[in-house]
Every structure is written in structure tokens, then in C-alpha cells.
Amino acid sequence: MNEIKTALVISAHSADFVWRCGGAIALHRSLGYKVTVVCLSFGERGESAKLWKQEGMTLEAVKKARRIEAENAAKALDLSDIRFFDLGDYPLELDREAKHRLVDVIREVQPAFMLSHSQYDPYNTDHMYTTQVALETRMIAQAWGHNPGQKVLGAPQLYLFEPHQTEQMGWKPDTFLDITPVWERKRAAIECMAGQEHLWEYYTRVAQQRANHFKRNSGGQSGGRDCKYAEAFQSVFPRTVDEL
Template identity: 85%
Template sequence: MSEKTALVVSAHSADFVWRCAGAIALHAEKGYKVTVVCLSYGERGESAKLWKLEGMTLEKVKAARREEAEKAAAALGVADIRFFDLGDYPLEMNREDKYRLVDLIREVQPSFMLSHSHYDPYNTDHMYTTKVLLECRMIAQAWGHNPGEKVLGAPQVYLFEPHQTEQMGWKPDLFLDITPVWEKKRAAIECMAGQEHLWEYYTRVAENRGNHFRRNSGGQAGGRDCRYAEGFQSVYPRVVDEL
């Protein structure tokens, strides 16, 4: 039996924690080898608390954000976390950077991938990440790219929930019960000291999605209980044998 794997592509070093830490922890417990790649540390645009400290420098901020992300990844059972250190605000990737991501996708051969919403006018790094990921998925499937390497199949790409959902055109078609691993997600959230203002916000998001899980599983008519959940939007059709 081949190893089960998953790949999370996070624009900044904290994004994977807020938006899909439950999915990461849940699949890690199920035996998946989860790889997280942080394209940047969010050092310029998502580290305001750190920049307010006296004597702060760009390298110190990056080091602090990396340490937070590594601690969070350990709390979730992440098997492998990588940092591309491409810079943020703006995040930009050249052909070499894209091929680096293609190489990682082919190395991991993920059963599924997780990344940002298609649209985010508040943070264009987020939507840029998903645009590039879909391009790299396509390249990783191409037999003519580095012939002789194992090409990628057709893993689903799930878009995790953005920050101001109603502004993003993001529409979840899947809710995942993360109640069994909620304490792991909360522990990972609390590793993100540089963005403490988001701790309670994303706790409430998980509770709200738990409500939506219950409602869509049958609600008061005997539906399945769920206290915490995460929502995702599928990019590609899901292939099934039974509805």
C-alpha cells in the first residue's frame, strides 16, 4: 500500500494554522504524511506586533515567524515543513521558484492539496498563491517536464476559508469535523504569538462551521454532532462511485 500524503501551500507562515490546522492534525492522526510549504514568513505584512518592538529587524522577524510555524507544525503532527522564503507584500514567484514548487509536488505526490481562496482583495499574496499552485499542478502533470520523473496524477485542491469570507467569493462545498483534534489546532493557534489578535476569531470560525456541519448532517432531525469544523471549496470535480 502506497503512503498517504497531503500538501498544504501557505502564502505566509501562519496561514496554514488559522485555516486548515484541523484538517492537518486529523489526517496526520489517520496516517497521512502531511507536508506544509510556507512561501514566505509574512515578515513584512503579517507581523505588526513584532515590528512594534524596539530594535526589530527583518531577519529577526523572519526568525520569530519561522520558530512559531515550526512549533505549530509540531503540535499538529506535520511530517515536513518547508520555507521558501520568497518575501511577502508582494509575494512574487519567477519560473525557477515555480519549478521548485513543481519539484516538491512531484516529490510528495499528494493525495490532495490545500491552499487559499481564488480571490482576496485584502491580501493579494493569498490569491496569487493559489493561482501559482494551480499552474504548478498543471506543470507537475506534464510528461514533457523533466522527462523520466514520476508525473502527478489529479489530486483535488481544496481551498480553505479566507478571513473575510463574504468578500472573497469563497463558497464551501465540504465541511470537515475537526472536533477530535480541536485541542491540537488551538495549541497550534497559540504558537502564533505574533498574531494573538486572531486566536479567538478563528476559534469562533471553527465553532460556526461546526454549527454548519450539524445543520447539513441533518440538524435537529438527528444529524451528527460536531462542535468544531473547517470548511473547504473544491476546485475540481470529485469522482465517486456512490452518492
């Protein structure tokens, strides 16, 4: 019996996984992967302006609304394992206990690959902090001396998904993923994020632009694969291959 493959997404806020890797989630779900998403915060302070403009809004009401949006988006992506750490945002901070909680998830999931944010983001330090945490907890999960007796982590690739203003982030994609077969799922998930409606069309255009790059890098005008929507990622670690 074949072992089920797994993937783990570490998302700073509860909408990040939708914009930046919703297609990868839906596509790998269709391939039989068990995908787990960890939302470290709801983005309740810094990424919920539309909700805060409503009269009488409270922090708990914003968090509740954001959770519902994320859960609905997860359903649209056929994602059943989404976990909310509720650690607060702007700034997002993890103490040792919270980091070990994330290590426990990593060891439980044993992901074939992981996804998180760009390593530099001057516009949103929560994002780059999350990837620092992802790297640190990945390292701890590999340590035989951390909670001896648990299954240690292997060496999953960490892919960095696309930041909002790529030119400012030092982010250089080296992997393009065709998400055309699951685009309707991603678009449905995007539309669950009512608190950030201003991003719906932006991330649709990003997917179309990356599709152009997918086609160009799969053979270009001399016979490249057709693609209408794609996502791009930057890998952190070297890849080991048997053939090119």
C-alpha cells in the same frame, strides 16, 4: 503493504496553514497521512505588526521569530514536514525557478489532495496569488514533458481553505470537516502564533460556526452528527464517485 497517503498544503505566509487548515492537518496525520506544508514566505513584512512594534526590530529577526512560531505550531499538529521557501511577502512573487522548485515538491509528495487559499482576496493579494501558483504548478506537475523521467502528478483535488472575510471573497464552501477530535492540537498550534494573537479567538469562533454548519448539513435536527469544531473548504475540480 498499503501505500502511505499524502497531502500538500501551499501556504502564502508561515501562519496561514495554522488558522485555515490546522485541523485538517492534525486530523489527517491521525489517520496516517504524511502531510507536507510549504510556506512560500514568513509573512515578515505584512503579517507581523506585533513584532515590528518592538524597538530595534529587524527583518531577519522577524523572519526568525516567525519561523520558530511556525515550527512550534507544526509540532503541535504532529507535522514533521514543513518547508520554508523564504520568497518574501507584500508582494509575494515566484519566478520560473521558484515555480519549478514547487513543482519538484508536488511531484515528490504526490499528494492525494492539496490545500491553498481562496481564488479571490482583495485584502491580501499574496493569498490569491498563491492559489494561482498552486494551480499553475499542479498543471506543470501533470505534464509528461516537464523533466521527463520524473513521476508525473495525477489529479489531486485542490481545496480552498477559508479566507478571513468570506463575504468579500466569492468563496463558497462545499466541504465541511469535523476537527473536534483534534481541536486541542489546533488550538495549541494557534497559540504558537504569538505575532498574531489578535486572531486566536477569531479562528476559534470560526471553527465553532463551521461546526454548526457541519451538523446542519449532516442531517440537521433530524439526526445530524454532533460536532463542536469544524473547518470548511471549497473544491476546485469536479469529483468522480461510484455512488452518492
